[in-house]
Amino acid sequence: MKLPNKTCSMESAIAKIRDGDTVMIGGFGVPGTPMTLIHALVDHGACNLTVVKNDANEPGMGIDHLLQNGQVSRLITTHLGLNNHAIEMMNSGGIAVEFNAQGILAERIRAGGAGLGGFLTDIGIGTELAEGKQQIEFGGKRQIIEPALRANVALVHADRADTFGNLGFVATAQNFNTLMAMAADCVIAEAESLLPLGGLDPNNIHVAGVFVDHVVELNSLSKEYAVVQR
Template sequence: MEQTHQEKKMNKVGTLDEALSYIHSGCSLMFGGFGGVGNPPTLINGILEKGVTDLTLIGNDAGFPTIGIGKVVSQGKAKKLIVSHIGSNPIAGKLLMEGKMEVEFSPQGTLAERIRAGGVGLGGILTDIGLDSMVEKGKQKISINGKDFLVEAALTSDISIVYAKKADTFGNLVYETSARNTNPLVAMAGQYTIVEAEEIVELGELDPEHIITPGIYVDIVVKSRGIDWKWAWE
């Protein structure tokens, strides 16, 4: 029996192909994770298999060359990165120096706040980090109560990809330890948010006290096929 519109709104579980149909060459793609931990491996592998290119990637870092989002970077699929660092992926540095990829650096705390601001509908944030340095270039500076601040624009994306330990069918999410990192912020800041979950349960089965991301931010949930970032630290 075909699902009603209301049932489809309440049950957001879909296939990998359905999720990938929203990711196209040239789009901006925000990802959760820190050094590969918390990157959604099944979605990333699907992006590579689909052959998506010219991506603007927004997230904490460039991953490792063969782990997590680093595979997308290393294979030349990104035209621009907005990240806090690229040091764990030497291929990213090589692409930058060769002029084959643009990189916009943002201090880690500032980056997280820019993503959070985008997720809650703010235009940007104020910070004193980078005052009187090259970081000021091209940025608006304002004074409040006699103190100067730089205006850092909020960050949003066409697509956000998120990794969760558990999801229910409505998209409420639970994260595991450090894999939580930037995923909750990224989930809020995408125009369309795709979640890869290790386990999917029925609505009502998650302890409300453990839910970090409410399902209202999530558009589709897919089942993970496995984790490849866990070997990053071995």
């Protein structure tokens, strides 16, 4: 069986995103954040988006472009501390923000990728993070029911990919990218280098191509990627 070639243009891939979609965006600060795909999403203009990302990047960088363009209605994240613009939007009611402990966010995404409905944890009991969440007694302890997270689309940044969509990341760029690539109905990957099928060392593949729908090769890295240029 011949495996499909999943490479495509940036525009045709991003066109899959519709108004009201939930979009997971990889990255931990700059490393692993798909900056170019984000700019393409800004140009595409899909609005009323729920964005799932570990952080809000910094002003004028990453998902801040989506926030400034008014495309995000809800942000599911762990912190906004580096982006005063995102904080101002939250305080003024411009966006709804759902905070999660970092490990909880990662596990909610992992559970979504594994086909689970959620999981139990005592992390957050007695804090604002538990407000509005269902709780039960289990194992002699009070537990929060944390629902799994899935998305319509995930945008991820890879160091390398092949034409089938097998992906490899570098260092901390693995962060949320691997989890998100398994928790979305459609996965779009931007890759710094694109290799033919079989060009990746199987031991260095972090996401199997079966999870990836579209691959876009980056011709260059903008200044927003400066901290991870190697």
